[in-house]
Amino acid sequence: MRILLVEDEHEMAAWLERALAQSGFVPDHAGDAATAEEKLGQADYDAVVMDLRLPDKHGLVLLREMRARGDITPVLILTAQGALQDRVRGLNLGADDFLTKPFALEELEARLTALVRRSRGHPAGRLRCGALEYDNESRSFSLNGVIVHLTPREHAALGVLLLRMGVPVEKNQLFARVFEHDSDSSPDAIEVVLHRLRKKLAGGDVHIVTVRGLGYMLESISGGL
Structure with a gap:
């Protein structure tokens, strides 16, 4: 944007x-x-x-x-x-x-x-990628209509990926947003957060993929946005 x-x-x-x-x-x-x-x-x-x-x-x-x-x-x-x-x-x-x-x-x-x-003609207040939705009012994510319970870091990471759905986010960029108040962590710590997120998104039509050389990207296998 x-x-x-x-x-x-x-x-x-x-x-x-x-x-x-x-x-x-x-x-x-x-x-x-x-x-x-x-x-x-x-x-x-x-x-x-x-x-x-x-x-x-x-x-x-x-x-x-x-x-x-x-x-x-x-x-x-x-x-x-x-x-x-x-x-x-x-x-x-x-x-x-x-x-x-x-x-x-x-x-x-x-x-x-x-x-x-x-x-652009989309409903206000919600972001969606396939069956994954984010409600601005409640600040919550749901998958297939069921609330996804996330830690603050998981919430921050998924929020960044959803805002840029379909576009890779660099590892260092994602790390800076998720660990902005923790200078003791290394950029590799973001991989632990993404591993946990992938497990919580399992069973849905939304996946976090690694794009070699470019970073991480949220995409829907159904193609729905």
Whole structure:
């Protein structure tokens, strides 16, 4: 998924770019409204993440101008705590979702995925690969309609693979997301997590495959997404 990140705070933007890239998104950064408008005119994006306090133009003005010229790219707006007026104005101008600062990266990723899938005609709130489903509301995985009980690391690994279903995830990239708070573990530890996940997915139509030289990939043998 190609994401345009419109954020003027350089440290925040750099952190988000790294984090989104690790999760399989393809982020592109614009530090002001003028750069955002230029990039929107040059490429197609799956979604826009937009801060409102830009140096050259308020984010809601940029949003209004996007919608006025017929740009229907989903827009997620980052707002300050309690900025109710901005949220109301944003909805009236065509915003698709809001996220209040500070926020958890996992929530941003889930909201972006839901936005893009909804814009493509998929039901919001759920991700699916074959008989495997993830419910954003309950933050749970189910296989053939039965809840799959996972450890936090198994949950994190399966979430990353599901977000990038059908596309290989590099070993080091997956390790960084699953063991981000454990610097004592080696990248080989991710193989133990994947071994346990494979056992828990046994009997279903979804498999974690090793793609030599590229990493790990979640795929459905039935071809259903």
